[in-house]
Amino acid sequence: MQWTKQNEQTVYENRWFSVNLADVELPDGRHLDHFLIRLRPVAVATVVNEANEVLLLWRHRFITDSWGWELAAGVVEDGEDIAVAAARELEEETGWRPGPLQHLMSVEPSNGLTDARHHIYWADEGEYIGHPVDDFESDRREWVPLKLVPDMVARGEVPAANMAAALLLLHHLKLGQDALP
Numbered sequence: 001m002q003w004t005k006q007n008e009q010t011v012y013e014n015r016w017f018s019v020n021l022a023d024v025e026l027p028d029g030r031h032l033d034h035f036l037i038r039l040r041p042v043a044v045a046t047v048v049n050e051a052n053e054v055l056l057l058w059r060h061r062f063i064t065d066s067w068g069w070e071l072a073a074g075v076v077e078d079g080e081d082i083a084v085a086a087a088r089e090l091e092e093e094t095g096w097r098p099g100p101l102q103h104l105m106s107v108e109p110s111n112g113l114t115d116a117r118h119h120i121y122w123a124d125e126g127e128y129i130g131h132p133v134d135d136f137e138s139d140r141r142e143w144v145p146l147k148l149v150p151d152m153v154a155r156g157e158v159p160a161a162n163m164a165a166a167l168l169l170l171h172h173l174k175l176g177q178d179a180l181p
Helices: 082-094 146-154 161-179
Strands: 004-013 017-025 031-039 042-047 053-061 066-070 072-075 096-098 102-107 118-123 126-128 140-145
Touching: 004 031, 042 053, 042 082, 042 096, 042 161, 053 082, 053 146, 066 161, 072 082, 082 096, 082 118, 096 118, 102 161, 118 161, 140 146, 146 161
Parallel strands: 042 118
Antiparallel strands: 004 017, 017 031, 042 072, 053 066, 053 140, 096 126, 102 118
């Protein structure tokens, strides 16, 4: 069953996103007004060290008034390569410069409301270059053992779906069958 967008108009916009209103035709011919948010691509990155620990940020999200573990993330600037943006965000938010980044996954975290695509990368090495420039983005930055990830996700300590999916995939890729009880 495919919905068809007949037209779309911008209701509000700034440099990060626009809120649009679309006239959508349903398969049975009815129409509905549907709000959507158009966003820049988001670049996400982390490092998994030799001890199979992943670099995470503990941060508060005022929108949901919740705390949780996340990966460094931010919008891709106009003309910026996504992997370069991911490395930049990691360095700005953690103080760690990643080694060569590998693409882990791209996801659409809320595709019923927004066109956001989050592109997640990881490196198996990194270099600490100093205190993070954007230290206001998180309360702390820690190396967390990947083996703890499934339980952290189950307890709700990784509330963002894109971050949970990425961490579970990293857990699987790095620990695989070794992680099973």
